[in-house]
Amino acid sequence: MANAGLDAKTIEIVKSTVPVLEQHGNAITKRFYEMMLSEVPELNNIFNQTNQKRGGQPKALAATVYAAAANIDQLENILPVVKQISEKHKSLDIKAEHYPIVGKYLLKAIKDVLGDAATDEIIDAWAKAYGVIADVFISVEKGMYEEDAASEGGWNGFRDFKIVRKTKESDVVTSFYLAPVDGKSIMKHKPGQYITVKATIPGQKYVHMRQYSLSDAPGSDMYRISVKREDAKGDYSDGIVSTYMHETVQEGDILPISAPSGDFIVDTKDARPLVLISRGVGLTPVMSMLEEVTRKQPEREIYFIYATYSSNMHPMKERMEQIATENKNVHMTFVYNKPLVEDEGKYDYKGYVDEALLNKLLPTTDVACYFCGFEDFMRTVSDSLKAMGVKEEDRHFEYFGPQLGMSIA
Ligand SMILES: Cc1cc2nc3c(=O)[nH]c(=O)nc-3n(C[C@H](O)[C@H](O)[C@H](O)COP(=O)(O)OP(=O)(O)OC[C@H]3O[C@@H](n4cnc5c(N)ncnc54)[C@H](O)[C@@H]3O)c2cc1C
Ligand code: HEM
Structure with a gap:
């Protein structure tokens, strides 16, 4: 992998400008999301609107691009982090064709915020670097999608599941048992993994995606998720998806979910306490x-x-x-x-x-x-x-x- 064919000049420009981009990190990130989500509104179906408002995820994406750029001549260093992020991407069905869109708006935002300081040479170097970084993600995710598709009961994207049981577990947590509508087998999850629920909520402009950890042992013919009702905090309203799950979703309803993902997995070969x-x-x-x-x-x-x-x-x-x-x-x-x-x-x-x-x-x-x-x-x-x-x-x-x-x- 090393530098994936980038020339020395490009590497030098990218590495020397990482600190400048980091310095303007928040402004670039803000501009990036503003432009991307208004000009490509369908991406609002993918990005978590609440995280956008709170700012955690936006910072994570841009910070990772800078960290990757700082390692542009030794990309193998970032592979463990890429694998972790790619688990989340896979659970959201992020596809190779999404990457050029993110790249386009990231470069636009860099240009917008840095103004004349972002010369054509700098923008070209970053375009090349982003392409190389994106290729690493795309290839890791391709491998993950192929593995899921080849697994017994596995699938790519979203598959319809029926709520076969809804059980109150405490004053604030309710469990949902989900069986596949097609009646076929389901992938055995690794304990600790999560799925993404795609919620189409009446009155909401976009669909909302949320992750929920699988709370039961693997190996059954259905999955169980356990959802806490997120109440309004301060000036903010009740949690969108958890309130919908608690109040509206009933036994018999259908929810599309993605295949189990995530690397928070217990090692059952380890015999230590x-x-x-x-x-x-x-x-x-x-x-x-x-x-x-x-x-x-x-x-x-x-x-x-x-x-x-x-x-x-x-x-x-x-x-x-x-x-x-x-x-x-x-x-x-x-x-x-x-x-x-x-x-x-x-x-x-x-x-x-x-x-x-x-x-x-x-x-x-x-x-x-x-x-x-x-x-x-x-x-x-x-x-x-x-x-x-x-x-x-x-x-x-x-x-x-x-x-x-x-x-x-
Ligand atoms: C890997 C993973 C596994 C998870 N597993 C589980 C699980 O097993 N069970 C579970 O219940 N959850 C789990 N979650 C959390 C879950 O995905 C959702 O984040 C959670 O249900 C809240 O979603 P919501 O749509 O109900 O709330 P949101 O609409 O996302 O709101 C969340 C909270 O933020 C507040 N808020 C809204 N806007 C703002 C703002 N601008 N600033 C500050 N606060 C604001 C809201 O009032 C609310 O209290 C998991 C998340 C991840 C990433
Ligand atoms: C090289 C490019 C990219 C990098 C470095 C990157 C990085 C990240 C990081 C660090 C996270 C947080 C991971 C976590 O929650 O644990 C994340 C989540 C996410 N990414 Fe990416 N990403 C890239 C490309 C994309 C693309 C192309 C899309 C789709 C258009 C995308 C959509 C998302 C979404 C929807 C989340 C979930 C979090 C949320 O909605 O709040 N990412 N990404």
């Missing part, structure tokens, strides 16, 4: 891991730590307790920070998951850790595990937003 830590609806991927590992590795020690406010906000509590009762090597800990009076005796710790608690619960730091929850929770867990000496390669996490928009050490 497994630590699964989650808060709130972040339990979904780790529940799937818990189900799978207790079946596949019945001897493995598992430390399952679940944090929430109180019992009424605790989804799948009975199932967790059942697993702990049936598997003596599963060490289950419930942490409530606002327990109800009637919760007395039904949880293990009052407060939050922090370093002191993890130190008390984990017998060793040579463990494989997987954690999921909101951003501050994950930062605390990650920092605590790091301070305790858990190696970086053993600290795996999933963030329910633009992954690279958040910074976790």
Whole structure:
């Protein structure tokens, strides 16, 4: 791969102008999305409108292009990051023909923001560099689409599924069981993976895509997702898709979903103690891991730590307790920070998951850790595990937003 045929002059121009683009990063990104989404409005069906308003994803895309450009003569360095992003792209059915559109508006935005400083020579060099970077993504994604199409029960793009069961799990979380309308087999997901739901909501101008982790063990003839109703925050209205799922979607309804994607996957070849830590609806991927590992590795020690406010906000509590009762090597800990009076005796710790608690619960730091929850929770867990000496390669996490928009050490 190396520099994929770029000449030395182009490489030099691109590398020397990366800092300038980074410096104007926000302005370029803003201009890029403004122009692209108004001139190619159908892309509003793909990009998450809420993330656009909040700014996480937009920064992630442009920052990755700059990081890739800084490595333009050693593109193999960025392959692990590309693979992670490409999982998200695949779940959204991003296609090769989308790349030139993004490239066109990125260059237009660079030109717009930098003005005369963006000479023809600089723009040409960036056009070539973007083409090379895009080709890396396109080829990684091509491989992923081919693999899905060739898998037993696999598919590309979106496939219609019927809601066969809708079950309330807590005051705010509801599960949906999805079976394929065509009645054929479905791809076995890897525990921790997610699917994308394509929601066509009456009254909404565009369709909305959202990811939901598969919350059950793999291998069944249907998938289960568990969705938290996102309430209005401050001046902002209720979550678009989660409210629609809770209030409108009923058993018998059809939802198009993409094939399981994502690299937050539990390694069942590792025999070391497994630590699964989650808060709130972040339990979904780790529940799937818990189900799978207790079946596949019945001897493995598992430390399952679940944090929430109180019992009424605790989804799948009975199932967790059942697993702990049936598997003596599963060490289950419930942490409530606002327990109800009637919760007395039904949880293990009052407060939050922090370093002191993890130190008390984990017998060793040579463990494989997987954690999921909101951003501050994950930062605390990650920092605590790091301070305790858990190696970086053993600290795996999933963030329910633009992954690279958040910074976790
Ligand atoms: C890999 C992955 C896996 C996921 N798995 C799950 C899962 O298993 N279960 C689950 O419930 N969710 C999961 N999510 C999150 C899910 O994809 C959605 O983000 C979530 O359901 C909210 O979508 P929504 O359309 O309901 O809310 P949105 O409309 O996206 O709004 C989200 C929140 O932002 C607020 N908001 C709106 N506009 C603004 C603004 N301008 N500034 C600030 N705040 C604003 C809203 O009030 C709302 O509270 C996952 C996400 C990812 C990326
Ligand atoms: C080289 C070009 C590209 C780069 C470097 C890039 C980078 C990224 C990054 C870093 C993310 C966040 C990943 C995450 O959520 O974990 C992302 C998500 C996403 N990308 Fe790309 N991307 C590129 C091209 C494209 C193209 C061509 C499209 C389609 C037109 C696209 C559509 C999306 C969408 C829809 C998301 C999901 C997040 C959201 O909607 O908020 N990307 N991309």
